[in-house]
Amino acid sequence: METLRTLFPASNFALLAVILGLPLLGAFVNGVFGKRLGKEGVRAMALAAIGGAFLFSVVTFLMLPHAAAEGAPAEKLVWNAWRWMSVTGRMGQSIPIDVAFSVDAMSATMMLVVTGIGFLIHLYSVEYMWEDPGFARFFAYLNLFIFAMLVLITGDNLAVLFVGWEGVGMCSYLLIGFWFTDEKNASAGKKAFIVNRIGDFGLILAISMLVYYVGSLTWNGIEANAGALLTPVKIWPIGNLSAETLPGFLAKILIPAKPVQVYASTLVGLALFLGCAGKSAQLPLYVWLPDAMAGPTPVSALIHAATMVTAGVYLVARLSVVFLLSPAAMATVAITGVATALFAASIGFFQTDLKKVLAYSTVSQLGFMFIGVGVGAFAAGFFHVFTHAFFKACLFLGAGSVIHAMHARIHDVNKSQDMRNMGGLGRYMPITRWTFLISCFAIAGFPMSAGFWSKDEILWKAFSNLPLAPPASKTVPMWAWPANLGPAIYWLGILAATMTSFYMFRAYFMTFHGKFRGWEIVKGWKAPASHGHDDHAHDDHHEAEESLEGPTPRESPWKMTLPLVVLATGAAFAGFLMAEPIHIAPLGHLLEPVFEHASKAMTEREGAKGLMWPMMLPGLGAFLAGTGAAMYVYLNRAGEPERAFAASSPRFYKLLVDKWRIDELYDATVVGMVDALADIFTMADKWIVDGILAKLTAGVVALLGTILRAVQTGRVQVYAASMVIGLLGIGWFIVQPHAAATIDDTKLKQNGQVVLAAAPGLGYSYLWEGPGIPPAKDYSPVNQLSVRLDPGEKKDIVLHVRNAFERETTTTIPLARAGAKRMGDPGQNQVPEVRQLPTGPIPGERIQELLKPGGFQ
Amino acid sequence: MNSIPLEYFLLVAALLFVIGAVGFLLRRNLLVLLMSIELMLNATNLTLVAYNRFRPENHAGQIFAFFVIAVAAAEAAVGLAIVLAFFRVRRTIRSDDADLLRN
Numbered sequence: 001m002e003t004l005r006t007l008f009p010a011s012n013f014a015l016l017a018v019i020l021g022l023p024l025l026g027a028f029v030n031g032v033f034g035k036r037l038g039k040e041g042v043r044a045m046a047l048a049a050i051g052g053a054f055l056f057s058v059v060t061f062l063m064l065p066h067a068a069a070e071g072a073p074a075e076k077l078v079w080n081a082w083r084w085m086s087v088t089g090r091m092g093q094s095i096p097i098d099v100a101f102s103v104d105a106m107s108a109t110m111m112l113v114v115t116g117i118g119f120l121i122h123l124y125s126v127e128y129m130w131e132d133p134g135f136a137r138f139f140a141y142l143n144l145f146i147f148a149m150l151v152l153i154t155g156d157n158l159a160v161l162f163v164g165w166e167g168v169g170m171c172s173y174l175l176i177g178f179w180f181t182d183e184k185n186a187s188a189g190k191k192a193f194i195v196n197r198i199g200d201f202g203l204i205l206a207i208s209m210l211v212y213y214v215g216s217l218t219w220n221g222i223e224a225n226a227g228a229l230l231t232p233v234k235i236w237p238i239g240n241l242s243a244e245t246l247p248g249f250l251a252k253i254l255i256p257a258k259p260v261q262v263y264a265s266t267l268v269g270l271a272l273f274l275g276c277a278g279k280s281a282q283l284p285l286y287v288w289l290p291d292a293m294a295g296p297t298p299v300s301a302l303i304h305a306a307t308m309v310t311a312g313v314y315l316v317a318r319l320s321v322v323f324l325l326s327p328a329a330m331a332t333v334a335i336t337g338v339a340t341a342l343f344a345a346s347i348g349f350f351q352t353d354l355k356k357v358l359a360y361s362t363v364s365q366l367g368f369m370f371i372g373v374g375v376g377a378f379a380a381g382f383f384h385v386f387t388h389a390f391f392k393a394c395l396f397l398g399a400g401s402v403i404h405a406m407h408a409r410i411h412d413v414n415k416s417q418d419m420r421n422m423g424g425l426g427r428y429m430p431i432t433r434w435t436f437l438i439s440c441f442a443i444a445g446f447p448m449s450a451g452f453w454s455k456d457e458i459l460w461k462a463f464s465n466l467p468l469a470p471p472a473s474k475t476v477p478m479w480a481w482p483a484n485l486g487p488a489i490y491w492l493g494i495l496a497a498t499m500t501s502f503y504m505f506r507a508y509f510m511t512f513h514g515k516f517r518g519w520e521i522v523k524g525w526k527a528p529a530s531h532g533h534d535d536h537a538h539d540d541h542h543e544a545e546e547s548l549e550g551p552t553p554r555e556s557p558w559k560m561t562l563p564l565v566v567l568a569t570g571a572a573f574a575g576f577l578m579a580e581p582i583h584i585a586p587l588g589h590l591l592e593p594v595f596e597h598a599s600k601a602m603t604e605r606e607g608a609k610g611l612m613w614p615m616m617l618p619g620l621g622a623f624l625a626g627t628g629a630a631m632y633v634y635l636n637r638a639g640e641p642e643r644a645f646a647a648s649s650p651r652f653y654k655l656l657v658d659k660w661r662i663d664e665l666y667d668a669t670v671v672g673m674v675d676a677l678a679d680i681f682t683m684a685d686k687w688i689v690d691g692i693l694a695k696l697t698a699g700v701v702a703l704l705g706t707i708l709r710a711v712q713t714g715r716v717q718v719y720a721a722s723m724v725i726g727l728l729g730i731g732w733f734i735v736q737p738h739a740a741a742t743i744d745d746t747k748l749k750q751n752g753q754v755v756l757a758a759a760p761g762l763g764y765s766y767l768w769e770g771p772g773i774p775p776a777k778d779y780s781p782v783n784q785l786s787v788r789l790d791p792g793e794k795k796d797i798v799l800h801v802r803n804a805f806e807r808e809t810t811t812t813i814p815l816a817r818a819g820a821k822r823m824g825d826p827g828q829n830q831v832p833e834v835r836q837l838p839t840g841p842i843p844g845e846r847i848q849e850l851l852k853p854g855g856f857q
Numbered sequence: 858m859n860s861i862p863l864e865y866f867l868l869v870a871a872l873l874f875v876i877g878a879v880g881f882l883l884r885r886n887l888l889v890l891l892m893s894i895e896l897m898l899n900a901t902n903l904t905l906v907a908y909n910r911f912r913p914e915n916h917a918g919q920i921f922a923f924f925v926i927a928v929a930a931a932e933a934a935v936g937l938a939i940v941l942a943f944f945r946v947r948r949t950i951r952s953d954d955a956d957l958l959r960n
Contacts, residue, residue, distance in 0.1 A: 714956045716890065717882050724878060 013077035026143035034136020054115035100156035120563035145171035199278015206271035229265035269329025280312030297400030334374025341367030345499035377461030387450035390570035398436035409550035426512035435568035444501030453575035464608035501626025509634035519550035737803035763804025866907030874900035
């Protein structure tokens with residue numbers, strides 16, 4: 001430890017390079033040499049990479065408490081890799097953006113979760129994906145994901161975080177569409193990617209605004225200069241839109257009496273939250289996450305439950321200092337969180353696909369996390385990320401284990417995940433069943449389980465916290481939290497928790513209890529040799545038959561059950577890392593310095609004091625009510641009330657099963673608009689680009705080609721003849737004289753002097769003629785002529801040219817000078833005699849006299 | 858020395874050049890074409906040295922004539938090589954038959 005500390009001081013903590021480098025190396029080796037390594041090699045590489053990263057993460061975590069003692073700022077291990085770029089701020093200052101990584105308590109915890117759970121899921125995947133032809137590709141992606149996720153959580157500034165952010169998005173896309181031969185999976189991947197783009201737009205906007213207002217992207221820099229975000233920003237009317245620049249009726253509608261102003265912190269907070277809502281599947285951008293279940297189940301567990309989707313929560317907690325400056329942004333986060341929690345839970349009610357239930361439960365739980373960070377309980381929200389990683393990964397892996405067992409006889413992806421085909425599996429798969437049950441207890445909030453501590457902490461904080469309004473400018477009032485918003489969120493959260501425990505236990509009872517509905521179990525049943533077990537996308541012809549026979553469902557091998565057991569243990573006991581009500585909170589103390597400013601900006605609501613224990617009762621009631629109802633409906637009555645409900649109000653039931661038809665709504669509006677736009681562009685492409693531009697151009701070229709082809713006879717003599725004709729043409733040109741002159745009038749304005757220079761040629765001689773030029777007798781070699789013009793005067797100079805062949809030609813060069821009425825010319829020192837203007841029409845014979853030099857000016 | 862006027866030289870050169878040009882345009886035998894080119898070049902040479910005779914400063918005309926002779930030698934070598942290669946392919950040296958690119 002001491003050696004490590006000297007090797008890696010807190011201010012130059014290069015050990016992070018190892019943690020980041022190992023998964024990257026694994027991705028590279030598996031991606032490039034995977035096929036040649038063979039499955040054993042790929043397995044060794046992938047597990048060693050993640051296992052090593054996990055070990056070093058543990059070391060980092062242990063070294064963290066000593067960081068402060070070494071003089072590093074605020075318990076932080078920093079590794080500044082290299083200067084990336086430097087941008088100019090609005091004050092003209094240079095803002096360095098480095099490839100820098102840092103670890104504090106929050107990122108260290110995240111690192112442990114990502115690499116630890118990541119390792120377990122790698123181990124699980126080795127068994128789950130063993131038969132898949134894309135084994136090496138799968139692990140290359142998975143390792144790459146771990147790398148990107150580690151970049152995201154250890155990045156010391158928003159730019160590096162953004163690299164990781166996009167990296168995990170890309171890996172998510174690759175892994176959702178892992179079985180890309182199936183159109184459905186590929187389009188699910190695309191959907192995830194595109195929906196995330198909307199969020200990323202917000203994140204980029206937030207980054208730009210932070211560069212502009214705060215002048216820094218590092219966590220320390222943002223924290224130090226966050227006060228600059230308390231600048232009012234005029235958001236409407238934009239630009240120089242005003243009553244003067246708009247037509248009257250529009251100005252009446254569009255220009256308010258007072259310009260709309262908000263604080264920069266609110267803008268940044270909302271833009272950040274748009275990014276977070278995309279990545280963490282919040283309303284209205286949650287639609288990609290349920291579809292993301294098209295990927296392999298371990299991917300759902302790792303990326304779409306435990307780690308990547310919590311990145312949004314992590315980012316809000318990381319930039320808590322920005323959100324604390326804007327109660328409006330915090331309220332948006334919290335309200336969106338509770339709305340998502342309720343909405344997703346309602347969809348989860350009657351889903352029949354086991355993975356879909358878990359997906360909507362993930363969306364719902366992410367909503368809880370956003371309630372936490374939205375009400376200022378950043379530590380609680382982050383703690384829910386931590387506990388959720390355990391029980392949701394366990395649930396997904398349990399579901400994967402069940403699906404694995406179902407694949408013994410049912411190969412269709414949808415049917416093998418359908419809970420209506422399961423039931424009674426608890427008897428055959430005891431480990432999966434018990435770990436699933438423990439995780440269900442945890443997510444439903446059974447007292448003392450992990451979910452209980454984190455969820456109740458969030459709800460309690462929602463009830464008791466009241467964010468203090470930051471000091472604001474007098475002209476623009478700062479939006480303040482209404483007193484009853486917190487309790488409203490609390491009670492809605494309790495409702496969502498009740499629904500959670502209902503649908504989770506519904507899933508549990510439908511899967512593990514009752515009669516097995518998958519196939520007719522025949523002892524000693526042997527698979528017909530004709531079909532393999534390995535092909536996931538393969539449709540089995542037996543399924544068309546009415547009664548399907550099959551073997552006894554079997555428990556999964558140890559590589560799959562060991563992660564289940566470890567994760568279930570975490571789901572049961574991880575809550576004691578931050579059990580605030582009973583004052584056992586080692587993780588809470590660790591996180592204290594990270595959220596120091598957050599706790600200062602919070603106050604306890606009036607009348608909430610001493611209510612902590614009583615307010616736990618509704619949470620407990622939610623668990624009991626939800627679980628009890630699920631038990632009654634699905635265990636005692638075997639789903640009979642659900643069918644009765646479906647029969648009594650079929651339309652509402654159908655609406656819930658169809659997920660409120662939000663996908664259809666988006667298809668009709670957003671996707672429809674984009675499609676319409678695409679159609680317009682297609683027409684433009686077809687008629688304008690293809691029709692006019694391409695075809696017309698091609699036609700002209702073809703026509704020219706046809707004409708020119710006639711000339712290209714291919715006979716040397718024809719070419720030679722054309723050369724001779726050309727030579728004759730040039731010869732004729734040389735023989736002809738050409739009269740031309742360049743006019744140099746640079747001094748025209750000054751003193752009216754113009755210099756004419758005749759073009760030279762073979763044996764040329766010149767003869768100039770014109771007013772005021774002494775008449776020459778014969779042609780002379782003088783090729784220059786200087787002419788003086790008075791203001792307003794016009795002269796025609798005639799040039800005769802004779803060449804060596806005695807041929808002659810003539811040209812006339814008109815010269816004119818502007819400005820008739822100016823008195824005298826400053827260039828000339830003599831004062832001209834001023835004549836009176838003639839009145840009335842000027843007789844023709846006087847014009848010459850009037851135009852003479854020194855005459856009328 | 859200066860008994861023969863310049864016009865005589867130029868007239869002979871022009872005659873030679875026209876013979877070469879007309880031969881080049883009308884004949885179809887590649888070897889004759891080459892010879893016609895030589896005729897035209899030599900006509901040029903003749904004018905050059907004739908000018909040099911009447912304007913002998915720097916002897917630019919003679920020097921230029923040497924360059925033309927060198928270029929003509931190179932041209933003849935390349936031209937004969939092309940004719941030979943063409944003959945190997947088409948078994949003829951008629952310029953009309955050099956029409957592979959047309960079809």
